[in-house]
Amino acid sequence: MKTIGFIGVGKMATAIISGLDKNKFKIIISGHNLTKTQKQAETLNVTATSNHEELVQESDFIILSVKPQVLPSVLSKLINHLTKDKTLISIAAGLTLSDLKHLADSENQPIIRVMPNINAQIGQSTSAIVKNEFVDDSAYATVQEIFKSTGSVHEIAEKDFSTFAAIAGSSPAFIYMFIDAMARAGVLHGIPKDQATAIVAETVRASAEMILQSGENPWSLVDKVSSPGGTTVAGVVSLEQNHFIGTVIDAISATIEKEKNL
Ligand SMILES: NC(=O)c1ccc[n+]([C@@H]2O[C@H](COP(=O)([O-])OP(=O)(O)OC[C@H]3O[C@@H](n4cnc5c(N)ncnc54)[C@H](OP(=O)(O)O)[C@@H]3O)[C@@H](O)[C@H]2O)c1
Incomplete structure (x- = not known):
């Protein structure tokens, strides 16, 4: 042994x-x-x-x-x-x-x-x-x-450890922020915080599981949920207009940069 x-x-x-x-x-x-x-x-x-x-x-x-x-x-x-x-x-x-x-x-x-x-x-x-x-x-x-x-x-590869540390080591903090923000929006519209947090956390878990199980590109799943002229695409466009993707990428880059300068 x-x-x-x-x-x-x-x-x-x-x-x-x-x-x-x-x-x-x-x-x-x-x-x-x-x-x-x-x-x-x-x-x-x-x-x-x-x-x-x-x-x-x-x-x-x-x-x-x-x-x-x-x-x-x-x-x-x-x-x-x-x-x-x-x-x-x-x-x-x-x-x-x-x-x-x-x-x-x-x-x-x-x-x-x-x-x-x-x-x-x-x-x-x-x-x-x-x-x-x-x-x-x-x-x-x-x-x-x-x-x-x-x-x-x-x-x-070892050269990718800093990137890994950002997208897997630090990212739980960013994901918690995303969950909390969405739950807070639920509170704004009338759902108690504990319940809203559980609803969002379960949805995040299942959405991640959907990506892993289906093997589909996340962006094609976004398209699948977005009916023409529907509610979801209105939210997707609002996120885009508020630089959601660029903001997330900047956060990961800032994390990598900080680690390299420690
Ligand atoms: N936590 C995470 O999510 C995470 C993620 C990735 C990598 N890591 C890495 O994992 C390592 C441990 O992190 P951790 O979160 O487990 O930290 P931690 O909870 O603070 O554990 C470190 C342990 O080391 C003990 N210790 C301090 N000086 C020692 C010595 N001279 N000899 C033997 N033990 C000593 C501490 O004892 P006392 O408490 O009695 O001082 C403590 O129990 C770190 O290198 C960290 O970078 C952690």
């Missing part, structure tokens, strides 16, 4: 651990406060190690799930314990494979970078994955399996 070690046991690690099959993998964790980590281990039905070094020694896969600003100092203390049969995985926003290679102080350490999103908390993350050339097929397949247990996994 392969052992997966998590360094840092916050929201994302907890979400990933919750989705994993404990009969298939041995899971060990290490935080920065042993008493707290032991309590978390009990709740999550996994094993606490007393320190990060011990975790690295026992793990086949080491998932660095601390905040990006903490990761360099955590990793720098582990370099003497990393061996080439261990795969290092980072879920930290903004740290590239090249950054991680330098931090691991190794030319040929197997390293995988994964970018999950907040929907991991309900087992529906949309994650991106990229590996360096030292990861073998078997390890790569296992890491994909780990992240597929909390949602979907997309193999993308």
Whole structure:
């Protein structure tokens, strides 16, 4: 049985651990406060190690799930314990494979970078994955399996990670804004906020499902809902006249720009 070690046991690690099959993998964790980590281990039905070094020694896969600003100092203390049969995985926003290679102080350490999103908390993350050339097929397949247990996994080129972070990592915030705006319009026209929010959220979920299930281009679905001279096309034209598409694209571009300048 392969052992997966998590360094840092916050929201994302907890979400990933919750989705994993404990009969298939041995899971060990290490935080920065042993008493707290032991309590978390009990709740999550996994094993606490007393320190990060011990975790690295026992793990086949080491998932660095601390905040990006903490990761360099955590990793720098582990370099003497990393061996080439261990795969290092980072879920930290903004740290590239090249950054991680330098931090691991190794030319040929197997390293995988994964970018999950907040929907991991309900087992529906949309994650991106990229590996360096030292990861073998078997390890790569296992890491994909780990992240597929909390949602979907997309193999993308590393140059596209910033774009992915905007359209999958930050976009839930934009989608929440859209849902809230539409629900507020429902309130304006007389429906209580809770009910309006549920109505819009269910409609957004089903509309996304329709795109995924039908394989149709979203724009052709817009046309299908828009009867000639009807109510929907009046709303579609109003959105267009108020630069809906351009506004959304600008928001994604601003998000990408910000990440590149961090
Ligand atoms: N949350 C998301 O939606 C999301 C999405 C994509 C990627 N990520 C990435 O996932 C990583 C974790 O994010 P998160 O949201 O799970 O953050 P989080 O909830 O703050 O978890 C980070 C954990 O690291 C622990 N920690 C701090 N210093 C440590 C140390 N020296 N050694 C061991 N553990 C330490 C913290 O413990 P204390 O709380 O006790 O300080 C905390 O439990 C980040 O790199 C982030 O970029 C998160």
